[in-house]
Amino acid sequence: MVFNFRVYKKQSPNGKLTLYLGKRDFVDYISAVEAIDGVVVIDNEYKDRKIFGQIVCSFRYGREEDEVMGLNFQKDLYLTSQQVYPLSKTAETTKLQDRLMNKLGPNCYPFTFTLPPSAPSSVILQPGPEDDGKPCGVHYYVKLFVGETDTDRTHKRSTVSMAIRKVQYAPSKQGRQPCTVVRKDFMMSPGELELEVTLDKQVYHHSEQIAVNICVRNNSNKVVKKIKAMVQQGVDVVLFQNGQYRTTVAHLETQEGCPINPGSNLQKIIYLLPLLSSNIDRRGIALDGQLKKQDTNLASTTLLTSPDQRDAFGIIVSYAVKVKLYLGALGGELAAELPFVLMHQKPSAKGRLVQADSQMDVETFRQDTVDPDIDSEKFE
Template identity: 70%
Template sequence: MVYNFRIFKKCSPNGKLTIYLGKRDFVDHISEIEPVDGVVVIDDDYKDRKVFGQIVCSFRYGREQDETMGLNFQKDLYLASEQLYPPPEKYNTTKLQDRLIKKLGPNAFPFTFRLPPNAPSSVTIQQVFKNEVDYTITGPDEEGKPCGVYYYIKLFVGESEIDRPHKRSLVCLGIRKIQFAPSKQGRQPCTVVRKDFMLSPGELELEVTLDKQVYLHGEKIAVNVCIRNNSNKVVKKIKAMVQQGVDVVLFQNGQYRTCVATIETQEGCPIHPGSSLQKIIHLTPLLIFNKNRRGVALDGQLKDEETSLASTTLLASSDPSDVFGIVVSYAVKVKLYLGALGGELTAELPFVLMHPWPSTEKPAVKEKDTSDSPVNAFQHQDTFDRGAISDDDSN
C-alpha cells in the first residue's frame, strides 16, 4: 500500500534545526485533542547541546500600535513543554514519523505534544479597512498582528526550558486548533414569547422555530416565524438577524455582539388585531457581507489563506473558570416593531455554525450518546515524496 504525505518544513536561521510536520491543523474532538507530532532534524554541531520544544498559545487582546511605555496586549501561554534531545529512551512513534526518520537519517528525532482539553480554538478578530483620503473601504487601516488566539510550535537550543533562546537557533511554526461540526443534531430550537400591554387588553405572541440546530458555513438558515396578534396593537414590520457573540474571557466585560446577516421586511404587514401571520425567513451569514466590520470573529488563519466567519466554540466543560481565550456563539434574533407607542417584541434562539468534517477525514473519537452531546448542552502511504515538502516561513 502506498501513502502520500504532505510535509511542512521550516529551518532555524542558522539552518541547524529543522522541523517537519505532517499537518498544521489539529482537531479538537471535545473529549480530547489530536496530538501534535512531528520530527526535528538536529545538526551535528548541536549534538552536545540540549534541544527543547514547546507549544505556545499566543493570545493578543489589543492593537499592536497601542503598545507604548512598556504596555503589552499579548499573553503567551505555554501549553506543553519537553526536552527533545537528548531523546528519552523509549518513544512511541507514528507511521509518518517512522517514514520521516527513515528518510532523513540518524539526526532525525520524533516529538509529540498533547494539548490540554480546555485549550481555546484558533480565532482572529477582523481589523478595519479604510482609505486615509476618502475613508472608503479599500486598504488596511491597522498595522501589526490582529487580535486573536494563535498557536505555534517553538524549538530551540538551551540549557533548560526557561532559557531565552537566541534567534539564530530558534524555529517557530504556526499551527491551528480547530473543531468540526458534530454528526448528530441536537434538539430543534424553538421559543415562544408573549407581550401584554398595561392599558389595553390581550397579548401579542411570537413563536420562532429553526429547522435544525447545527448549520454549516454557507448554509441557509430557515427561520419559521408565527405571529398571533390577540392585542389591539398593529405589527408594522419584522426584522430577523443572525448575531455573532464574542466573549473575550480575559476581561470581565469582554462580551459583545455583531450582526452578520439581517433581513427587514414588511411582507404580510401590517398585522392587525385579531389576525395572525406565519412565514419562513431565510438568512445566510457569510464573511463576504461582513468584510468591512470591525470586531467580527474569523476562523484562525495560516499566512494569507481564505477564511470564514469563526465557528461556534463547543466547550468540554460548562464551568466558566475552565475556559480561556475567545468563545464564539451564534443566535437568530427576530424583532417585531409595533410603532412608537407599542414598542417591540423580541425572540432569540441560539444555534451552532461550523465546518463539516473533510471527506478524507473521520472523527478519531467515538461520539457519546446524544444526551451527552456538546450540541445538546448548547442551549443558552509507504513512500515519501521529497517534492511534497513545503517550506513555511510563517509563525
C-alpha cells in the same frame, strides 16, 4: 506500491534545525485534543547540544500599534514543554514519524506534544481597515530551540517555530430543534401578541442557509408594521470582566405580509446566510484562527464540556437568531431569540498517508501562500 505523503517544513535561520509537521490543524474532541506529532532534523554540529520543544499559546488582547511606553498587550502561555534531543526515553512513534525518519536519515528525531482539553480554540478578532500589525486573538506555535534548559532565553538564529491551529468540528448528531414562543400584553388594551420562532435544525455548517420559521398571532388591538430577523455573533473575551459584546453578521428586514392587523395571523420563512464576505470591513468580528495569507471565515461556535471550563486566555463565540416585530412608536416591539451552533463539518477520515498508483501524478502542495518561510515537501 508507492505511498505519497506531504509535510510542512521550516528551518531555523542558521539552517541547523529543520521542523517537519504532517498537518497544522489539530482537532479538539472536547474530552481530549489530537496529539501534535512531528520530527526534527538536527545538523551534526548540534549533536552535542540539547534541543527543547514547546507549544506556545499566544493571546493578544490589544492592538500592536498601541504598545508604547513599555506596554505589552500580549501574553504567551507555555502549555507544554519537553526535551526533544537527546531523547530521555524511547517513545512510541506514528506512521508518519516512522516514514519521515526512514526518509530523512539518522539525524531525524520524533516528538509528540499533548495539549490540555481546556486550552482555548484558535480565534482572532477582525482588525479594522486602517489597523496594522498582528490581530487580536488566540494563536498557537510549535517552537523548537537550542539551550541548556527549557527556561533558557532562546536565540533567533537557532530557533524554529511554526504556526498551528486548534480547531473544533460540528457534532455528528443534531440536537433538539430550537423553538421558542414569546407573548406580549398591553396595559391599556386587551389581548396579547404572540410570536413563535422555529429553526429547522440546531447545527449549521458554514455557508449554509438558516431557515427561520416565523409565526405571528395578533390577538391584540395593535398593528405589526414590519419584521426584522438577524443572526448575532456573541463574543466573550474571558480575560475582561466586561468583554462581552454582540455583532449582527446577517439580517433581513421585511414588510411582506405586513401590516398584521388585530385578529390576523402570519406565517412565513426567512432565510439568513451569515458570511464573512458580508462583514469584511467590520472590526471586532470573531474569525477562525488563520494561517498567514490564508482565507478564513466567521468563527465557529465554541463548544465547552461545562460553562466552568473557560480558560482565561480564551475567546468564547456563540450564535443566535433574533426576530423582532415592530409595532410603531407607541406599541414598542416584541423580540424572540434562539441560540444555534455554527461550525465546520468534520472532514472525511482519509488519513495522512495516501496510497496511490505508481503511475499517478500527485500534485505537490506548495505552502508559499501560507507562509513564505514554510515549504511543503512530497515524499515517496
